[in-house]
Amino acid sequence: MNRIRLENSEFEGENSVYLLGTDTDAPTTLIDTSVRKPETLDSLESGLADYGCSVGDVDRVLVTHWHTDHAGLAGTVQARSDAAVFVHEDDAALVAQDxxxxxxxxxxxxxxxxxxxxxxxxxxxxxxxxxxxGRLDGPEPTVEPFSAGDRFDCGDVELEAVHLPGHTAGLSGFAFDGDSGRELFCGDALLGNYTPNVGGADVRLENPLAAYLDTLSHVVGESYERAWPGHGGPLDPTGRAREIRDHHRDRAGDVIDVLERHGPTDPWTVGSHLFGDLDGIHLLHGPGESYAHLRHLAEAGYVERVGDEYELVEQPDLDALFEDRMATSP
CATH class of the missing domain: 1.20.5 (Single alpha-helices involved in coiled-coils or other helix-helix interfaces)
Incomplete structure (x- = not known):
């Protein structure tokens, strides 16, 4: 397995894409592609050349999720190589530009x-x-949907698709047996320097925080030895999943504090208190994350929605609301 680092100033920093199967008879496989920019394509070509191949040699692309910094070049790679492009069934239509x-x-x-x-x-x-x-452009790839549990032979390793929703509905990782145990290509399910946005990054999820907490539960429950994220270098998945879980537990406490101080409040106002002034895509992600927390608290019966506002009806047991999930895999 080879990691190729591609500069990306628009999202969570440089992308990490992964190349497998170059030393075997198995299909040459690329996990993710980064954004569709000429300079990114040039960097991808250069990175592939370091391992003795080119975009035209790629046989298969596995896309972790539909966001442009992961699927942006999928159509271009397919147009140049006739590679098969695989995407989880919940994100496949978006990558296909339907x-x-x-x-x-x-x-x-x-x-x-x-x-x-x-x-x-x-x-x-x-x-x-x-x-x-957000919208993908360029060549429209022909996409082959996959489901959790589907397997991909990459020669030295066999990848198993793992559904990890929350950041997007179809976000998926690929688990494999590494040198010291089970490892995971995790896309944006786990990031080392950032907490993946839930709520604004994919508005299709009805309760995005609950879905994401289940994903974190899965990661902890599986005891992966190492994770390879879509941005940055390898990380300790169990430790990082617990850190992110704790972050959301604390964030829920902050949301409760806002409701206690200001009474019934909408997600935009909650986000303004939590994050201050926002710009760019964070004008969507900030209130989106506030909504994700309010929706999760409402599902648990601690908050009630009145019109487009949410009011506190019972002090939540945040330890139970967040800790209990860690013992249960989806």
Whole structure:
């Protein structure tokens, strides 16, 4: 397995894409592709050349999720190499640039911007910015959907698809037996320097935080020895999953504090108290994360939605709400 580092200034820093199967008769496999920019494609070609191959030699692309910094070059790679492009069934239509799938997600996004309480004068700019950086463009790949448990022979290792929703509905990793134990290509399910956004990064999930907490439970329950994320270098998956879980437990406490101080409040206002002034894509991600927490607290009966606002009805047992999940795999 070879890691190729590709510069990316738009999202969570440089992308890590992974190359497998170059020393075997198995298909030459690329995990993720980064953004569709000429300079990124040049860097990908250069990185592949370091391992004796080119974009035209790629037989298979495994996409962890639909975001442009992971799937952006999938169509270009396929056009140059005739590679098969595999995406989890929940994200496949978006990577294939299916108009009906994009219309559905953008219709929901527009509705939620109003429901979350974004000021009317910024709703359209936020939506247009999210659309500009979110929609895939370029060659439309022919996509082959996969499901959790599907396997991919990469010669030295066999990858098993693992569904890790939360950041997106179809985010998936690929588990394999490494030198010292089970390892995981985890996409953006775990990141070393950032906490993956839930709520704004994919508005299709009805309770994105619950889905993500289940993903963290899976990671801890499987005791992976090492994880290879979509940004940055390898990390300790169990330790990092617990850190992120603790972060969300603390964030839930902050949300409760806002509701106690200000009474019934919409996600935009909660986000303003939590994050301060926001710009760019964070104008979507900030209230989106606030919504994810409010929705999760409401599902547990601690918060009640009244119109587009949420009010505290019972002091939550945050330890139980977050700790108990860690003992249960999805």
């Amino acid at each position: 108009e009906s799938a994009w219309d559905a997600i953008e219709t929901r996004q527009q509705r939620l911007l109003d429901e979350w309480g974004l000021p009317e004068h910024i709703q359209d700019p936020v939506f247009q910015h999210a659309r500009k950086i």
